Amino acid sequence: MADVLTNPRSDRVRSVRSLAQRPVRQRTGRxxxxxxxxxxxxxxxxxxxxxxxxxxxxxxxxxxxxxxAPARAAGLWVHQVTDEVLAVMADSEQPQGVVAVVEALAPSLADVLAGSPGLLVLLTHVRDPGNAGTVIRAADAVGAAAVLVSEASVDVTSPKVVRSTAGSLFHLPIVTGLPVESTLDELRAHGIRTLAADGGGTTLLPDADLSTPHCWVMGNEAWGLPEQVRAHCDDIVRVPIVGKAESLNLAMAATVCLYASAGALTFGT
Structure with missing residues (x-):
């Protein structure tokens, strides 16, 4: 292990901190x-x-x-740093003493479809980091094959998204930068039904056909799914609300839909 890093103004520390900026992440691939x-x-x-x-x-x-120990066993560089150095490297206000720099992975939609996926979720123009990270975590929890993310959505390698995934980012493929309508066409061509999750849907979630391969299509937090996207999907499904809540937020709705799918695909219910 290298000597303890004590200088928060060193080039190494600055380079790690700079990865909080999207252009730097895009340029370095880290x-x-x-x-x-x-x-x-x-x-x-x-x-x-x-x-x-x-x-x-x-x-x-x-x-x-x-x-x-596992990092050293894998031949990775493990550095000891002071609290001050770690605070500069981290993006959060209360860092927990551990940071890693990781190379980004860029799987393609073709890679995912080659595995004959049974359950997918497509985030369309989702901008909130917490929502995106929570959906990735939920998709991981139910065993979804991948998370698809449209162009103009939040960067899934941003610090807030990465933190909110709680490690799920490393458990399943995340395909980014996808054009929505052509992606829907590609999914259909591979026998995957597309289900728009929308509060105005005529099909209630308990009545939706979730027994065959399908992809949930989730809309933007503020305006939901545009009409042309809803029309492009095979069905429009809404989560029934029996209480007084006006609606569910994106992450909550996605989690409910994904768990309903997992139950249908796994248990045939």
């Missing part, structure tokens, strides 16, 4: 993972893409067995 859960999963599931791991003295002791 992003930052913060927190023990995210870094642990990066080391466990994507060690070949981990460039460096940074831990404070306290974090080095606390996560010796599940982060530091």
């Amino acid at each position: 992003f930052v993972v913060e927190g023990p859960q995210g870094v642990r999963e990066a080391v466990r599931c994507a060690a070949d893409r981990v460039v460096d791991v940074y831990l404070t003295d306290q974090a080095m002791e606390r996560y010796a067995a599940d982060i530091a």
Whole structure:
């Protein structure tokens, strides 16, 4: 292990901090993972893409067995840093003492479709990092084959999205930059039904056909799905609301729909 990094103004520290900026991430093909859960999963599931791991003295002791040791065993660079250095590297206001720099992966829609996926979710023009990260985490939890993200959506390698996935970013393919309507056409050509999740849908979620391969299409937080996108889908499905809540937010609705799909595909219910 290298000497302890103590200078928060060093070139190395500045280069890590600069990855909070989207143009820098795009230019370098790298992003930052913060927190023990995210870094642990990066080391466990994507060690070949981990460039460096940074831990404070306290974090080095606390996560010796599940982060530091596995990282070294994988031949990764593990650096000890001061709290001040870690605070500069991290984007969050209360960093947890662990940061990693990881190379971004760019799977294609063709890669995903080659695996004959049974369950997908397509985020269309989703802008909120927390929503995007939560949907990725939910898709991971139910065993979805991939998450598809349209062009003009939030960058899934942004610090807030990465943190909100809690490591799920490293568990399933995330395909980004997709044009919505041509993606829907491609899914249909591969026998995958497209289900628009929309509060104005005529099909209630309990009545939707979820027994065959399908993709949930989720809209923007503010304006939902445009009419041309809804018309392009095979069905428009709404989550029934029996209480007084006006609606569910994007992440909640996606989670409910994904779990309904997982139940139908796994248990035939």
